[in-house]
Amino acid sequence: MPDIHRLSTTETDFNARLEALLAWESVSDSAVQQRVAEIIEQIRTRGDAALCEYTARFDGWSPADAAALELPLARVQQALNSIPRAQREALEGAAARIRAYAEHQRVQSWEFTEADGTRLGQQVTPLDRVGLYVPGGKAAYPSSVLMNALPAKVAGVAELIMVVPTPGGELNELVLAAAALAGVDRVFAVGGAQAVAALAYGTERIPAVDKIVGPGNIYVATAKRAVFGQVGIDMVAGPSEILILCDGETDPDWIAMDLFSQAEHDEDAQSILVSWEATYLERVADSIDRLLPSLERRDIIAAALKARGALILVRDPDEAVTVANHIAPEHLELSVADPQALAAKIRHAGAIFMGRYTAEALGDYCAGPNHVLPTSRSARFSSPLGVYDFQKRSSVIMASAAGAASLATTASTLARGEGLTAHARSAELRGQRTDHEDLS
CATH class of the missing domain: 3.40.50.1980 (Nitrogenase molybdenum iron protein domain)
Known part of the structure; x- marks a missing residue:
């Protein structure tokens, strides 16, 4: 045993x-962090040229130019059409269940009106553009494509950019088929820290995204940590x-x-x-x-x-x-x-x-539930990937004249206590207009 x-x-x-x-x-060691920092800087300053060089060095094939890094959607759809029937049916069955589960997670906007006419609420909107990293080294993970892409699409993300390394220039048909089925909008044959940097800062060819999701090796994880703040990330698993x-x-x-x-x-x-x-x-x-x-x-x-x-x-x-x-x-x-x-x-x-x-x-x-989950005891404070990870919430406040007057005293008192006179005056000026027509 x-x-x-x-x-x-x-x-x-x-x-x-x-x-x-x-x-x-x-957390990666200092050598990995330094190498990743160098890669990110090269992508930021040299864009597609650096991306092509790193692809040749790490993936073992040399793109003729940056355009060669992008896979036409027709090629992606071809993969879905050509894989064995059993595989396609399995992908379609899994996708249907994942999508159905995700539909239950969608958060809706809401608001309520107070007695004086003031309206408060929350407006929920999807992210504009999301980057999906798909591993492509030791193994291929079409299931990860479905688990990351489908909740984003259910959330209403307008554009989903997938990056996947292709060692030796070889494409994985099942991964591409999953991308076609999930509605991925653009696919690039790039991987590693350089792909994360390209998604975070953009290059001439690859557009910058608002959030990066998906698993990867230690270099990918380190790069995701490094670009957090420039973009959102799902987690470092x-x-x-x-x-x-x-x-x-x-x-x-x-x-x-x-x-x-x-x-x-x-x-x-x-x-x-x-x-x-x-x-x-x-x-x-x-x-x-x-x-x-x-x-x-x-x-x-x-x-x-x-x-x-x-x-x-x-x-x-x-x-x-x-x-x-x-x-x-x-x-x-x-x-x-x-x-x-x-x-x-x-x-x-x-x-x-x-x-x-x-x-x-x-x-x-x-x-049906997502397989992107918190690890290393982080389930104490975090949750599985879901539709909510691809939605933003904006607070909505619309004060009536009466509401402005009611709130002005509280706001003014607290603002003056903090020494912020302009804040206090801003609230007071509107609070004094209770005899005027409701400005809301």
Whole structure:
């Protein structure tokens, strides 16, 4: 069996061992930060010329000019038309569910009118232009295209710009098909920190966007951190995580495979099982030992389980919930008889998969809710990607004459207390016009 950490809440060093297991430093080192800063500066000052040079250096193909970096939409549509029927049907089925779920997330504008006629409210508008980064190195992720692009389109984003690296100049047909299906407006064959910089600041060919979403490697994550403020970003995600709470009644092979499903992402991924049944933990360990050799990515899974995986024994379900809330996992499976009762006690989790039949993998592809989730305990303060990430809210205030008079005294008093006389006078002047026609 691959090495995996064994923890128990009855051990005196449990908390220290758990903290060590959860520790993840997502901030890149100084060398990466310096390299990314150089790339960003080159893109800002030299634009498309630098973009073409970086594409030749890092992706291994030399575009004739910047125009060659953009894929015609006809080429993108061709991919959708030419992929195998089963793949197209799977993409279409997943897209329909993701879109339907996103429709429920759309926030509407609202307002109310006070007794004196003053109107207050909130105006909700979509972002104008969004950049979507799609990884294209070790693997291709058409599911990420759907999960990022469809909520943006449901929100009403006018223009969605996708960038995707193409190592050796090779295009991934499934990624392009997903882009066509999701309604991506423009596609560029560029990646890395240089693509993030191009989206943030714009080049002669690539327009600057308002927000950048999508996962990437350490250089992409570092670049997203660096350009935040110039543009919005979704999040800086760490390695994939799964935490499973099980009462010991689920088929241990199912649970072992669920642990594998996240561990196979990369060696830094984290898979943890928590149970209050000691014998069940041993059954799952046996399943891990028996099933792992049959998997193509067994070496990656074994490395991930050894580095950051764990089987944790707790005293009872309540203690399991306490551990889960502390971990604040990206994916949380409640593989128990009454998952709704347990879910009511969960305060921190990116997505909650309830019941014995709800494999986390369903959420990755087609359940409907977004698979872009907070990692590294950030579920304590952040949420899954959704339509709301592509909408802005503006406060709306329309004072009546009577309302202006009523509010002027409060505003003037507070403004003078802060030493801001012009603020006070501005409120007072309108407040004095109560004998005039309502100016609203």
